[in-house]
Amino acid sequence: MPTERKVIEELASKEYKYCFVTEIETESIPPGLNEDTIRLISSKKNEPEFMLEWRLKAYRHWLTMKEPSWQNVKYTPIDYQDIVYYSAPKSAGDGPKSLDEVDPELLRTYEKLGIPLKEQEMLAGVAVDAVFDSVSVGTTFSEKLGELGIIFGSFSEAVQEHPELVRKWLGTVVPSTDNFFAALNSAVFSDGSFCYIPKGVRCPMELSTYFRINAANTGQFERTLIIADEGSYVSYLEGCTAPMRDTNQLHAAVVELVALDNAQIKYSTVQNWYPGDKEGKGGIYNFVTKRGKCAGVNSKISWTQVETGSAITWKYPSCILLGDNSIGEFYSVALTNNYQQADTGTKMIHIGKNTRSTIVSKGISAGHGQNTYRGMVKIQKGADGARNYSQCDSLLIGDKCGAHTFPYIEVKNPTAKMEHEASTSKIGEDQVFYLNQRGIGTEDAVSMIVNGFCKQIFRELPMEFAVEAQKLLSISLEGSVG
Amino acid sequence: MLEIKNLRVRIAGKEILRGINLKVKAGELHAIMGPNGSGKSTLALILAGHDSYEITAGEVHYQGKNLLEMAPEERACEGLFMAFQYPIEIPGVTNLYMLKAGLNAARKHRGQEELDAMDFLKLVKERAKLVEIDESFLNRSVNEGFSGGEKKRNEIFQMAVLEPKLAVLDETDSGLDIDALKIVAKGVNALRNKDRAIIIITHYQRLLNYIVPDYVHVLVDGRIVRSGDKDLAVELEAKGYNWIESGAAAASGS
Numbered sequence: 001m002p003t004e005r006k007v008i009e010e011l012a013s014k015e016y017k018y019c020f021v022t023e024i025e026t027e028s029i030p031p032g033l034n035e036d037t038i039r040l041i042s043s044k045k046n047e048p049e050f051m052l053e054w055r056l057k058a059y060r061h062w063l064t065m066k067e068p069s070w071q072n073v074k075y076t077p078i079d080y081q082d083i084v085y086y087s088a089p090k091s092a093g094d095g096p097k098s099l100d101e102v103d104p105e106l107l108r109t110y111e112k113l114g115i116p117l118k119e120q121e122m123l124a125g126v127a128v129d130a131v132f133d134s135v136s137v138g139t140t141f142s143e144k145l146g147e148l149g150i151i152f153g154s155f156s157e158a159v160q161e162h163p164e165l166v167r168k169w170l171g172t173v174v175p176s177t178d179n180f181f182a183a184l185n186s187a188v189f190s191d192g193s194f195c196y197i198p199k200g201v202r203c204p205m206e207l208s209t210y211f212r213i214n215a216a217n218t219g220q221f222e223r224t225l226i227i228a229d230e231g232s233y234v235s236y237l238e239g240c241t242a243p244m245r246d247t248n249q250l251h252a253a254v255v256e257l258v259a260l261d262n263a264q265i266k267y268s269t270v271q272n273w274y275p276g277d278k279e280g281k282g283g284i285y286n287f288v289t290k291r292g293k294c295a296g297v298n299s300k301i302s303w304t305q306v307e308t309g310s311a312i313t314w315k316y317p318s319c320i321l322l323g324d325n326s327i328g329e330f331y332s333v334a335l336t337n338n339y340q341q342a343d344t345g346t347k348m349i350h351i352g353k354n355t356r357s358t359i360v361s362k363g364i365s366a367g368h369g370q371n372t373y374r375g376m377v378k379i380q381k382g383a384d385g386a387r388n389y390s391q392c393d394s395l396l397i398g399d400k401c402g403a404h405t406f407p408y409i410e411v412k413n414p415t416a417k418m419e420h421e422a423s424t425s426k427i428g429e430d431q432v433f434y435l436n437q438r439g440i441g442t443e444d445a446v447s448m449i450v451n452g453f454c455k456q457i458f459r460e461l462p463m464e465f466a467v468e469a470q471k472l473l474s475i476s477l478e479g480s481v482g
Numbered sequence: 483m484l485e486i487k488n489l490r491v492r493i494a495g496k497e498i499l500r501g502i503n504l505k506v507k508a509g510e511l512h513a514i515m516g517p518n519g520s521g522k523s524t525l526a527l528i529l530a531g532h533d534s535y536e537i538t539a540g541e542v543h544y545q546g547k548n549l550l551e552m553a554p555e556e557r558a559c560e561g562l563f564m565a566f567q568y569p570i571e572i573p574g575v576t577n578l579y580m581l582k583a584g585l586n587a588a589r590k591h592r593g594q595e596e597l598d599a600m601d602f603l604k605l606v607k608e609r610a611k612l613v614e615i616d617e618s619f620l621n622r623s624v625n626e627g628f629s630g631g632e633k634k635r636n637e638i639f640q641m642a643v644l645e646p647k648l649a650v651l652d653e654t655d656s657g658l659d660i661d662a663l664k665i666v667a668k669g670v671n672a673l674r675n676k677d678r679a680i681i682i683i684t685h686y687q688r689l690l691n692y693i694v695p696d697y698v699h700v701l702v703d704g705r706i707v708r709s710g711d712k713d714l715a716v717e718l719e720a721k722g723y724n725w726i727e728s729g730a731a732a733a734s735g736s
Contacts, residue, residue, distance in 0.1 A: 428570065433554060434624075438580060439558035439585070439587040440583050441555050451574070454574070
């Protein structure tokens with residue numbers, strides 16, 4: 001196993017230990033949402049007063065808001081009073097006792113992904129003490145990061161240990177009143193990640209929430225905040241490649257990134273929440289607000305996402321290019337199969353001078369999947385010399401799926417340069433036959449063609465992630481060709 | 483190696499092949515010539531397993547097996563290779579990647595161990611040299627942005643790597659200038675051996691100046707109307723297809 005991967009896993013298992021062991025002792029609260037729920041959440045997390053106030057403000061604003069309906073997705077209305085807003089992960093007694101009790105189909109998928117047995121047990125929620133063996137290793141890395149002044153841990157920890165940082169930056173990119181789902185998240189978020197990279201520090205390893213999201217049955221409302229101080233660099237990996245069987249319906253996360261002068265943040269996501277079954281039953285509603293602020297000069301934020309899961313994806317990782325010469329990038333692969341729907345894209349807001357943005361979006365639709373790219377490029381008055389390049393490609397597999405593109409462009413500065421390219425293609429039977437003729441079976445042929453289509457994006461992912469993203473695409477496409 | 487018996491094929495209700503009979507042995511090189519629309523390419527695609535045709539009669543045996551019952555990839559794994567008339571582009575998938583998948587699928591099929599990346603690269607480089615292909619071909623996406631001539635050369639290169647038992651080259655000479663034609667011919671000749679059968683489908687005799695066939699068959703209107711040796715191709719070139727067609731008309735009229 002490459003050491004890089006090992007590091008991530010070990011670090012991740014360390015995180016699991018710290019984030020959840022404490023939570024295991026807490027109990028669920030009844031469904032429903034009111035101010036008392038929020039007070040309860042805040043007190044359970046032993047939060048300082050300012051956090052409670054912040055949550056309550058968000059909640060009160062949320063009450064005045066309407067669920068958005070402009071997105072190109074259809075779903076049964078969500079009953080917000082029917083959701084459990086705070087629940088601990090299943091305790092050891094509730095989960096399956098061993099892999100024998102786990103759905104064999106799930107295990108086959110894990111096998112295909114090449115996830116070692118121990119991790120399989122962990123992902124399936126089996127109570128295994130052995131998983132925690134690597135505590136000391138985890139501590140070593142946490143010490144190493146600590147030596148550099150890097151703060152990386154759960155959001156709850158950060159609230160306790162670095163309240164001043166949380167208070168300073170929380171909501172500065174995605175205000176608690178930003179949109180319906182962001183407001184809801186601000187009111188009830190249960191946990192998430194916090195990361196601070198001090199001035200001039202280049203984070204020596206990729207930081208990851210590899211396991212945490214997977215193991216979290218509470219993972220509905222996460223909040224992530226990453227601050228890269230002047231001249232620093234961090235690469236952050238979110239998500240996990242294992243399919244998750246989650247009974248939760250709504251997942252409304254918020255991610256905020258801040259890059260100060262000359263700082264750079266690379267944020268990579270592989271999202272594979274439960275997409276629902278072949279008939280479109282079940283699955284996660286993924287309503288996520290992700291935004292980065294290039295606050296300083298010469299700063300750079302790159303979003304790379306591979307979205308293969310969720311019944312519904314509503315997600316627009318965006319960049320506010322405030323600092324002069326700052327750069328925003330968005331690289332995306334979104335795949336919808338069966339009855340999945342994705343409405344995803346980005347917003348690039350050019351405010352500073354000579355700001356540049358690049359958008360490359362690849363949408364793949366199979367089965368009855370519906371895939372929408374929705375993007376906005378906005379050049380403000382003062383953004384002299386701003387440049388944008390957008391490319392949106394759609395690939396269709398079969399004849400029951402759909403691809404849609406909604407690019408919005410708003411230019412208020414005459415010096416701006418914009419380029420937009422778009423294409424839609426169908427996987428040709430001729431391509432498949434050609435590969436068949438070279439000895440490659442149809443399923444492999446389709447996955448090869450799709451991976452070729454996505455190559456531009458995979459290049460942006462850290463290597464190990466790219467390999468898993470490829471495997472994931474193949475698995476997600478299984479059965480999409482007859 | 484290959485035996486086609488009374489093969490009849492239709493597409494969209496129209497009969498394209500009207501009773502083809504052909505026997506090809508290991509080591510032989512057969513040329514199938516014919517005018518446009520005579521069914522040459524249909525025959526190639528049927529052998530490769532394309533499913534848009536309806537086979538109404540006949541049998542095809544390949545190495546003692548019923549070829550028509552096999553999936554296209556199974557045929558490929560059993561050593562049947564087709565060089566396409568119009569090689570398709572597959573963006574983002576490199577030649578190297580596709581060939582490794584294809585070669586290893588065939589090795590697996592034969593119960594051999596899969597080649598690892600190093601051994602594979604060595605093999606590919608050696609094969610590229612054999613058919614005089616620049617190594618830059620290896621890492622280019624399959625046929626993407628290739629010129630017409632490059633696409634055809636890429637087909638021969640793939641043949642060199644996959645080392646088929648039976649290769650069907652569908653109009654590999656079409657669209658090539660004389661220099662490219664010579665290079666392609668050289669590649670094919672380098673791949674001729676006593677165990678390998680090759681069927682060359684062509685409209686013109688030109689290619690056969692450089693690749694000398696053991697047998698020449700003339701396909702007209704879905705039937706092989708004349709078979710002979712390399713001289714038949716020369717005669718055909720001199721007299722044109724009309725010469726044969728009128729003969730065929732006479733034959734079918736009798």
